[in-house]
Amino acid sequence: MVQTAPIGLSMKDLYLFNEGSSYHSYRFMGAHRVLLDGKKGVRFTVWAPNAAEVRVIGKFNKWIGNRHAMARIGTTGVYSLFVPGIGEGELYKYEIVTIEGKIIRKADPYAFFAERRPGTASIVSDLDGYKWDDEKWQERKRELPPYTNPLLIYEVHAGSWKIKGKEDYYTYEELADDLIPYTAEMGYTHIELMPLSEHPLDQSWGYQITGFYAATSRYGYPKQLMRFVDKCHQHGLGVILDWVPGHFCKDDHGLRLFDGTPIFEGADPNRAEKPLWGTLAFDFEKKEVVSFLISNAIYWMDLFHIDGLRVDAVASMINLHMDKPPEMHTYNYLGGPDNLDALRFLKKLNETVFHYYPDTLMLAEDSSAWPAVTSPTYKGGLGFNFKWNMGWMNDMLRYMALDPAERSHHHHLITFSLLYAFSENYVLPLSHDEVVHGKRSLLNKMPGSYEEKFAQLRLFYGYWITHPGKKLLFMGSEWGQFDEWKDADMLDWMLLEYDMHRSMHHYVKALNHIYTDQPSLWERDSQADCFEWIDVHNAAQSVISFIRRGNTDFSVVIANFSRNDYKQFRIGVPEPGFYSSLINSNEKPFGGTVTQAQQGYTSENVAWHGHNQSITLHLPPLTFQIFSLDPGNTI
Numbered sequence: 001m002v003q004t005a006p007i008g009l010s011m012k013d014l015y016l017f018n019e020g021s022s023y024h025s026y027r028f029m030g031a032h033r034v035l036l037d038g039k040k041g042v043r044f045t046v047w048a049p050n051a052a053e054v055r056v057i058g059k060f061n062k063w064i065g066n067r068h069a070m071a072r073i074g075t076t077g078v079y080s081l082f083v084p085g086i087g088e089g090e091l092y093k094y095e096i097v098t099i100e101g102k103i104i105r106k107a108d109p110y111a112f113f114a115e116r117r118p119g120t121a122s123i124v125s126d127l128d129g130y131k132w133d134d135e136k137w138q139e140r141k142r143e144l145p146p147y148t149n150p151l152l153i154y155e156v157h158a159g160s161w162k163i164k165g166k167e168d169y170y171t172y173e174e175l176a177d178d179l180i181p182y183t184a185e186m187g188y189t190h191i192e193l194m195p196l197s198e199h200p201l202d203q204s205w206g207y208q209i210t211g212f213y214a215a216t217s218r219y220g221y222p223k224q225l226m227r228f229v230d231k232c233h234q235h236g237l238g239v240i241l242d243w244v245p246g247h248f249c250k251d252d253h254g255l256r257l258f259d260g261t262p263i264f265e266g267a268d269p270n271r272a273e274k275p276l277w278g279t280l281a282f283d284f285e286k287k288e289v290v291s292f293l294i295s296n297a298i299y300w301m302d303l304f305h306i307d308g309l310r311v312d313a314v315a316s317m318i319n320l321h322m323d324k325p326p327e328m329h330t331y332n333y334l335g336g337p338d339n340l341d342a343l344r345f346l347k348k349l350n351e352t353v354f355h356y357y358p359d360t361l362m363l364a365e366d367s368s369a370w371p372a373v374t375s376p377t378y379k380g381g382l383g384f385n386f387k388w389n390m391g392w393m394n395d396m397l398r399y400m401a402l403d404p405a406e407r408s409h410h411h412h413l414i415t416f417s418l419l420y421a422f423s424e425n426y427v428l429p430l431s432h433d434e435v436v437h438g439k440r441s442l443l444n445k446m447p448g449s450y451e452e453k454f455a456q457l458r459l460f461y462g463y464w465i466t467h468p469g470k471k472l473l474f475m476g477s478e479w480g481q482f483d484e485w486k487d488a489d490m491l492d493w494m495l496l497e498y499d500m501h502r503s504m505h506h507y508v509k510a511l512n513h514i515y516t517d518q519p520s521l522w523e524r525d526s527q528a529d530c531f532e533w534i535d536v537h538n539a540a541q542s543v544i545s546f547i548r549r550g551n552t553d554f555s556v557v558i559a560n561f562s563r564n565d566y567k568q569f570r571i572g573v574p575e576p577g578f579y580s581s582l583i584n585s586n587e588k589p590f591g592g593t594v595t596q597a598q599q600g601y602t603s604e605n606v607a608w609h610g611h612n613q614s615i616t617l618h619l620p621p622l623t624f625q626i627f628s629l630d631p632g633n634t635i
Contacts, residue, residue: 007071007082008036008043014076017047020287023352024302025295026213029078030110031124033087041084042124044070044092046108047288048259049077051096056081057105058092058121065095077288090124091115093253098260107210107253109264109292114198116217120210120253127303130226134305137233141307141359146385147425150522151361151470152512153240154188155431157205158196158219161475163490172215172224176231183237186478187512190238190361192310194432196225197244200251205432205487206242207312208249208279212296215304222304229305238307240361241300245293245349246317246342247279256280264289271330274316276323284317284341293345294352301357308361309353311384315368317342343382350383361385363427374425389426389469392417397434400460403447404542404563404622411539414561417467418536422528426469430477435485443480443504452563454480454500455592455622458507458585459559462624465515466548466557468531470522479505503591510590514582514626519550534558534571534609543619545571545609555582556627558619566619572609578602578633579615582626594620600630 016022034043044056055065070079094106111122159169183191195206198214215225229239250256255264265272266283282289300306316322321329321337332340350362364373364384375381399413435441446456476491479501495501515521524530534545542562548555580600586592601615608614
């Protein structure tokens with residue numbers, strides 16, 4: 001049945017959907033409770049352009065769709081049907097008759113809620129009516145641009161931060177009661193949640209999705225997630241969501257061959273297949289797919305007040321050859337490997353997001369060398385405002401894994417990043433990807449004795465927190481888990497009963513608060529003049545020292561990556577005065593050996609490292625220190 005006049009739908013909306021310019025398509029696609037001709041019910045709307053017939057099935061018709069065939073709306077490829085007398089909580093699917101006559105059953109791509117796995121049905125859910133109480137947060141966000149303010153992200157997997165038992169997860173509300181005050185007390189500015197869209201396989205961690213608009217039912221209901229975000233904002237915490245627009249899983253009820261043909265993925269399997277993950281890439285050439293995905297990004301911000309998206313696997317999206325054998329290589333019309341449709345999509349995505357939400361965060365998880373990822377699109381960039389610095393992360397983890405005796409031969413690994421640190425707006429990520437699949441935990445990557453492992457992790461964190469760029473740390477790393485992350489179990493909280501882990505936890509908390517309290521560590525992050533080497537060339541001693549500058553203040557940083565104890569170590573400083581110690585990673589409360597560290601040092605009129613003033617300090621093995629000029633003390 002073809003219908004030229006849509007039932008309660010706007011032809012303009014459908015036109016924009018077909019043109020790839022519908023940025024709020026969730027408002028009319030999917031299942032919506034409506035009042036039509038005086039009758040309450042649900043309007044179902046789905047895009048299935050190559051289907052022979054589409055029906056709605058559910059408990060209300062005993063999963064037999066013969067009496068609920070949907071009407072095709074003109075040439076839009078969209079089907080719609082109003083079913084009176086049903087409402088909130090109704091289970092449903094679409095029964096699609098393909099052009100070959102095969103019958104397939106699919107979940108709703110726009111469903112707001114879904115059955116908990118192993119169930120696969122969509123659920124009618126009304127997301128209206130939540131009363132937000134985050135006006136102060138929204139005002140603060142408008143007044144404090146992220147480039148010139150601290151950004152310290154705590155990355156969390158909701159299913160393993162804490163659990164009550166096997167597959168007995170904390171609900172969104174229970175997480176709010178525990179996770180939010182913990183994160184705020186630790187000094188983080190944002191929580192980043194690994195993907196929450198509905199997914200069938202726990203072990204995918206949410207990165208292989210079937211329901212892009214459905215907050216996973218593992219942890220409760222959509223409005224409980226709204227309440228979680230609201231409470232984060234009330235505690236001064238932003239919320240970033242991992243978002244996966246690059247690919248989707250192949251489960252039968254999902255997007256694959258949705259109407260019997262590849263409408264969400266490309267027709268060429270060499271281009272569509274993601275063999276590394278066993279998933280399918282979205283076809284960004286299709287305008288309806290662009291509407292679907294950009295609307296999804298806006299949806300999380302519109303309805304859930306999400307403050308930013310960490311866009312997953314950008315490198316895989318923009319490179320047609322990535323993680324594919326040569327026989328699967330395809331090329332664009334210019335003969336190159338760049339996915340030009342994906343590049344256009346990312347630019348349009350960012351333009352649209354910043355049009356509606358100019359104060360949001362769009363973070364590219366990108367391991368490629370593509371230029372200008374964080375430059376505006378009108379300057380030829382991709383339009384993100386931050387990019388993960390994968391180069392720094394890989395170099396530093398490689399360096400820290402070396403025995404300290406070998407580090408002098410690899411000094412470039414800790415200095416090279418400053419050659420490109422200001423080419424993009426970077427986040428320094430210590431994420432879940434670095435503590436799984438046999439890579440070992442951050443603590444267990446460190447060489448040496450038990451005590452040395454902790455000392456080196458404290459040292460590493462000190463360099464991370466003071467290096468230009470915003471910060472991200474995966475849960476559990478704050479107290480130094482020995483084991484890798486185990487996605488089916490909760491974090492090893494019992495380690496906090498042990499002195500060294502408890503001391504590490506105390507150290508990270510102190511370091512976090514020093515970071516947020518010191519404008520020199522974040523105020524000019526994206527400007528090259530925020531950083532100045534004091535001594536970059538001391539490879540022989542494996543010592544680096546540098547200055548971080550804010551608009552009106554500066555910090556002096558020194559780090560000893562060797563096992564040598566330097567009793568009298570002189571470094572140049574930019575101004576005369578008393579340099580107060582902000583933190584010394586070797587202090588006993590942090591797990592070190594010094595009961596009471598020196599409170600600071602008065603500069604001397606001795607030229608050193610190109611400065612007229614210098615200080616002489618004690619630099620123990622594997623130690624990190626920060627100093628600031630104290631105007632309250634004079635020489």
